[in-house]
Amino acid sequence: MELQKKTLPVEEANGWYLMKTEKRCWSEEFIDEDSGDRTTEERSEILCGKGTQINDIIKSLLLENGITTVKVSNVALLGEQDKKFNLWEIAIKVLTGKGNKKSYIVTADSPAAAEVFISEYLEVNMEAVFKLIKINEQDYNKVIKIYDSEKEQLELNKKRICWYKAQIYSMLDDGDDESEGSSAGSRNILVQATSFEKAMAAIKAVMIQNEFDSIYNTFKKIEELNIVDVFMPDENLVYYSDEDLTKITVED
Incomplete structure (x- = not known):
């Protein structure tokens, strides 16, 4: 039926x-x-x-x-999808022109919704034939972005802007009793920057500004990603400016 x-x-x-x-x-x-x-x-x-x-x-x-x-x-539908807004990485292949691969991060409540969003976006903004290759759910504790006005100025100055994935090991200090008040684990952070050094400085700046105050962190690794853009509601993003980075000394 x-x-x-x-x-x-x-x-x-x-x-x-x-x-x-x-x-x-x-x-x-x-x-x-x-x-x-x-x-x-x-x-x-x-x-x-x-x-x-x-x-x-x-x-x-x-x-x-x-x-x-x-x-x-016309038939009883008893199941119900648990819809929660998550981050999805969508990889596409451009079939005309240079034919290279690109990735986007999208906030959506399902893979299907993420696919619809990016398809409609690319139909308007990309003059090419493209094919969706895969959609993977992403796990980021923070997404850090350059202020739009500064990003526009960097682009005018021909600065290369990239997205980086940083994995840090965090020790949370929640109290005086180390055995009861501390916990540890890895955290993934997605950050937009013009270099590895700037990416690390931006993460440290954000750690100082907000709830990361009580977290002791060690960088485990940082890598550049082939991500063109990230689509998230502003309230879920953390923005930074170059002025924030002048207060941070990046360790070698």
């Missing part, structure tokens, strides 16, 4: 299966006993679970609670 998905008025949905759990939602007001302030709280109650087949009784229940349209399928 071919799977069909539709959005239907409840009156026309007899025999179809709900694609999501339907709930009755309402607001309740109460007085906070401590402050005396009036507070509103959202409440909900499940009416029908995902996969429920719609009949006259279910229709009446939905309509009585103000639900007039539903997403349905």
Whole structure:
């Protein structure tokens, strides 16, 4: 049987299966006993679970609670994808022109969503035929980027800007008792810079600025990646400027 998905008025949905759990939602007001302030709280109650087949009784229940349209399928869909936003590296091969390979990092909730995003981006921004080679999930604890204004100036000055992957070994100092308050492990950091030295300095600058204050770190390795660009929401990125690096002495 071919799977069909539709959005239907409840009156026309007899025999179809709900694609999501339907709930009755309402607001309740109460007085906070401590402050005396009036507070509103959202409440909900499940009416029908995902996969429920719609009949006259279910229709009446939905309509009585103000639900007039539903997403349905012709077979019961009981599984549900756990969607979380992760980083995905997408490798492509350019089939026209120089035909070289390129990689992009994309934030998405699935490989399919990452593929759609980069395909649409390249269709607009790349005048070439390209082929997606692979999509791999990435594990980075931090993504550090040059401020856009500085990056533009570097590009005008013909500076080569690259993405580097640094692996550092971290010892977290969470308390006075070393046996109970410390933990250790490797962390992967993705950083945009003009050289290996600048990449290391940028990581150290970020460590000083934020939660890395209480972490003792040792660089295990750093390598240049063949990444063209990284697409992430600004709130998930850490930016730095060249001024930040002047405060850091890079060890040999």
